[in-house]
Amino acid sequence: MISTYHRPRTLDEALTLLTQPNTFPLGGGTLLSRATTDSVAVVDLQALGLDSIAAKGNDLEIGATCTLQVLLESEHCPAALKTALKLEAPLNIRNTATVAGTIVAADGRSTFVTMLLAMDGKITAISEQLSVSSGQSSVISAGEYLLTRPKGLITQITVPLNAKFAFEYVSKTPADKPIVCAALTQWNSGRARLTLGGYGKTPMLAMDGTEAEGIQEAARNAYHEAGDEWASAEYRMEMASVLARRALEALK
Numbered sequence: 001m002i003s004t005y006h007r008p009r010t011l012d013e014a015l016t017l018l019t020q021p022n023t024f025p026l027g028g029g030t031l032l033s034r035a036t037t038d039s040v041a042v043v044d045l046q047a048l049g050l051d052s053i054a055a056k057g058n059d060l061e062i063g064a065t066c067t068l069q070v071l072l073e074s075e076h077c078p079a080a081l082k083t084a085l086k087l088e089a090p091l092n093i094r095n096t097a098t099v100a101g102t103i104v105a106a107d108g109r110s111t112f113v114t115m116l117l118a119m120d121g122k123i124t125a126i127s128e129q130l131s132v133s134s135g136q137s138s139v140i141s142a143g144e145y146l147l148t149r150p151k152g153l154i155t156q157i158t159v160p161l162n163a164k165f166a167f168e169y170v171s172k173t174p175a176d177k178p179i180v181c182a183a184l185t186q187w188n189s190g191r192a193r194l195t196l197g198g199y200g201k202t203p204m205l206a207m208d209g210t211e212a213e214g215i216q217e218a219a220r221n222a223y224h225e226a227g228d229e230w231a232s233a234e235y236r237m238e239m240a241s242v243l244a245r246r247a248l249e250a251l252k
């Protein structure tokens with residue numbers, strides 16, 4: 001339950017508020033505003049101007065409070081990322097949920113974060129101990145972020161545009177979250193980065209190589225323990241291999 005609500009006008013003000021105990025950043029609030037017995041204070045980020053999307057050189061810079069739907073509708077959003085965003089949540093949720101809130105709340109079934117990880121996306125965050133005026137924000141890869149889940153305020157997500165992207169999935173119905181999904185990025189250098197989603201606490205990096213050789217085997221191996229109530233590990237291994245092949249074919 002949200003017991004205290006702040007709406008700061010500046011990043012410095014937000015960071016100061018976030019140093020208070022039991023106080024959390026509020027993105028779209030679709031998760032934070034759910035009924036719970038815990039009482040929390042929230043710092044609403046909507047007045048901070050962190051909702052822009054801009055293509056800069058070879059990168060797409062996405063503000064932390066940009067909604068999933070605004071990103072999906074952006075002319076700069078690659079088609080594979082659009083597919084992943086559509087599967088992340090229904091339209092009403094996409095209209096409210098922010099990219100940063102979705103990353104923080106993500107588990108292994110997050111299609112958006114599976115694609116973000118394949119794109120080797122970068123996350124800019126400011127530690128709540130620091131003042132924004134000191135300029136001490138840090139940029140870490142989405143992979144490192146998911147491993148360490150550091151505290152702090154996310155301000156921006158950056159993804160490359162100078163590569164080819166694919167997203168393939170299997171699910172019970174077309175609108176369901178996938179049981180297995182595979183996201184692939186291939187750069188001009190030949191570097192191929194494959195991630196898998198649909199299982200566990202976080203999407204998984206299956207391969208990051210100088211070329212796509214062995215991609216199906218890498219996909220199969222990555223999911224050798226990926227069994228749960230939705231599907232057996234054997235099924236996911238088989239599907240991961242098939243989806244990796246389809247993703248590679250989609251890039252041609």
Ligand SMILES: Cc1cc2nc3c(=O)[nH]c(=O)nc-3n(C[C@H](O)[C@H](O)[C@H](O)COP(=O)(O)OP(=O)(O)OC[C@H]3O[C@@H](n4cnc5c(N)ncnc54)[C@H](O)[C@@H]3O)c2cc1C
Nearest residue numbers: 024025027028029030031032097098100101102104105154
């Ligand atoms: C009816 C309903 C259906 C849903 N369906 C789905 C679904 O199908 N799939 C799914 O995955 N989820 C679903 N959700 C959960 C939720 O919508 C998603 O996790 C959502 O993407 C969270 O984004 P948000 O911006 O609303 O986050 P919030 O609720 O605002 O915050 C979520 C977490 O992120 C933190 N946070 C927010 N912004 C920042 C920031 N800039 N820096 C650091 N931390 C931050 C918050 O403190 C909080 O811990 C659903 C929720 C509802 C209410």
